[in-house]
Amino acid sequence: MSYELLTCDEMGRADRAAIAGGIAGSALMEAAGQAVAREVVAAFGPQPRRVVVLAGPGNNGGDGWVAARVLAEAGWPVDILSLVAVARLAGDARLAADRWTGRVLPLSQAEDRLKPTDSDAAAPVVIDALFGAGLARPVDGEAARLLSLVQVLDLPVVAVDVPSGVSGDDGQVRGMAVRAALTVSFFRAKPGHWLLPGRDLRGRLVIADIGIPPAVLRPIGPRIAINRPPLWQAALTAPAAGDHKYRRGHLVVAGGPPETAGAARLAAHAGLRAGAGLVTVACLSDAMSIFAGTDPAVMTRVVPTPEAFERMLQTRRVAAAVLGPGQGVDALTRDWVRRAIACLPALVLDADALTAFEDSAADLFSQIRAATARGARIVITPHDGEFGRLFPDLAADGGTRIERVRAAADRCGAVVVLKGADTVIAGPDDAGAPAHGRLAINGNAPARLATAGAGDVLAGIAGGLLAQGMAAFEAAAAAVWLHGAAARLLPRGMIAEDIAGMLPRVLQAVAPSDDDGLDALGFGLDGD
Ligand SMILES: NC(=O)C1=CN([C@@H]2O[C@H](COP(=O)(O)OP(=O)(O)OC[C@H]3O[C@@H](n4cnc5c(N)ncnc54)[C@H](O)[C@@H]3O)[C@@H](O)[C@H]2O)[C@@H](O)CC1
Ligand SMILES: Nc1ncnc2c1ncn2[C@@H]1O[C@H](COP(=O)(O)OP(=O)(O)O)[C@@H](O)[C@H]1O
Ligand SMILES: [K+]
CATH class of the missing domain: 3.40.1190.20 (Ribokinase)
Structure with missing residues (x-):
């Protein structure tokens, strides 16, 4: 079991080193999104259940788009609420969004779609893919409104990487964050998964292998570890045969x-x-x-x-x-x-x-x-x-x-x-x-x-x-x-x-x- 914890910056370096080593960024994102979908099915399946993905403007959102596609392909009813128009997404996240063939709901419909309906056998599962390691300022505006709705409706949440709003570096909440039942993160955990209040907000933590080779850590030399x-x-030391007190x-x-x-x-x-x-x-x-x-x-x-x-x-x-x-x-x-x-x-x-x-x-x-x-x-x-x-x-x-x-x-x-x-x-x-x-x-x-x-x-x-x-x-x-x-x-x-x-x-x-x-x-x- 690995015990290094990577700061958001170190995780970004690991990511870039893996890409420089020949693994496509889109492949990492695909593996990340698949891991999220797999954990959603394991935790809330096997019967398909309604899922609402909250997708942010960066790669955390990209993971959400992949998870949405994988779940939909498995027959789960999925809606996406995207913080920004698909046209404004870039890079791997844009590629992931372009592969989505289902509905993208306008944010004005958020409340309607998040609320459990009579036809739902169980409340919808929310995939929180708004912000991860790239959280750059306190969560406010439309993102805060979405998270508040989820909180008020008390929906089960699966967070991608971290509950959005939680800093991966120190576990502090910037703006707001909603407690997740489960958090799926990648390669290595972050300090914010283990420091309060992040530890409390993340729920159960799953660290998925997305194909980043552990050797990328050598030049990074992480210095923070979970105490194991x-x-x-x-x-x-063990007492030895010749010991006296x-x-x-x-x-x-x-x-x-x-x-x-x-x-x-x-x-x-x-x-x-x-x-x-x-x-x-x-x-x-x-x-x-x-x-x-x-x-x-x-x-x-x-x-x-x-x-x-x-x-x-x-x-x-x-x-x-x-x-x-x-x-x-x-x-x-x-x-x-x-x-x-x-x-x-x-x-x-x-x-x-x-x-x-x-x-x-x-x-x-x-x-x-x-x-x-x-x-x-x-x-x-x-x-x-x-x-x-x-x-x-x-x-x-x-x-x-x-x-x-x-x-x-x-x-x-x-x-x-x-x-x-x-x-x-x-x-x-x-x-x-x-x-x-x-x-x-x-x-x-x-x-x-x-x-x-x-x-x-x-x-x-x-x-x-x-x-x-x-x-x-x-x-x-x-x-x-x-x-x-x-x-x-x-x-x-x-x-x-x-x-x-x-x-x-x-x-x-x-x-x-x-x-x-x-x-x-x-x-x-x-x-x-
Ligand atoms: N090894 C890795 O590093 C991998 C990372 N992946 C995912 O990529 C994520 C990191 O992606 P990014 O660096 O694109 O960062 P994020 O997607 O976490 O967030 C960055 C985006 O959000 C905006 N933003 C930040 N704080 C905001 C706020 N409070 N309000 C509104 N907008 C805000 C930024 O302007 C930027 O557009 C990880 O959390 C993880 O989910 C995965 O795709 C797989 C591999
Ligand atoms: N909520 C908590 N969860 C886990 N451990 C805790 C908690 N609160 C305190 N501890 C641990 O209990 C111990 C309390 O030590 P300390 O504050 O010195 O109390 P005292 O002087 O009464 O012994 C510390 O090891 C601390 O880490
Ligand atoms: K998130």
């Missing part, structure tokens, strides 16, 4: 005051489940009994001063740390963060460890940069609120979610996980850095993850993976996916405490096994 296991699976990685989680201790407990437990060999919560003495009294496998260590915390990091073979969950927004947190950045090979900064630097973000970033320059792996995991505190100008300037998170990673030098329903993971654009310019959009997290403490669990998983030596971008992307996958295994009513318990099943499905060759319980050890 192939992105990071090879970097997941320290070799698997010692993770330290910073514990805060008693009243918010739950957050660090969730992170510590998740870090252990994600595969850290041992996890220690470092805390002040007033919280000691809470941390020591809960998770039997998690150790506790009292560090009364920042110096004691630093000494512990340096003397206890610490592979990674998670700071921030429930830690407190204060100078002490800042002090612990500075010391951890200065001496650890890997670090997750979450929640309070980010908010505590609201007024000194530049200071935090310069420390992170100095650490990553010596090879430290650092991941920060802000939600939108925390992001706005660290990067107020980026949050306010109205750029896309992708642009914001990229700029943030470039500025701070860490891998940035911008959490939310459509979490985005970005690596800084430093030439030579292993994560440079990479970006993954996560799509597997169910909405029930919006529950208190879920973010603490995510930080713990990322910490557990870093402790095992994973690179920062891979650890961050894997943590986000594993977190989403674990939640998917849980029904409604799940709470943050439940997530880590699902990790063994999820890891078993994606991670290399550490006991190859044995039957389930190891009876084969006896050789029979």
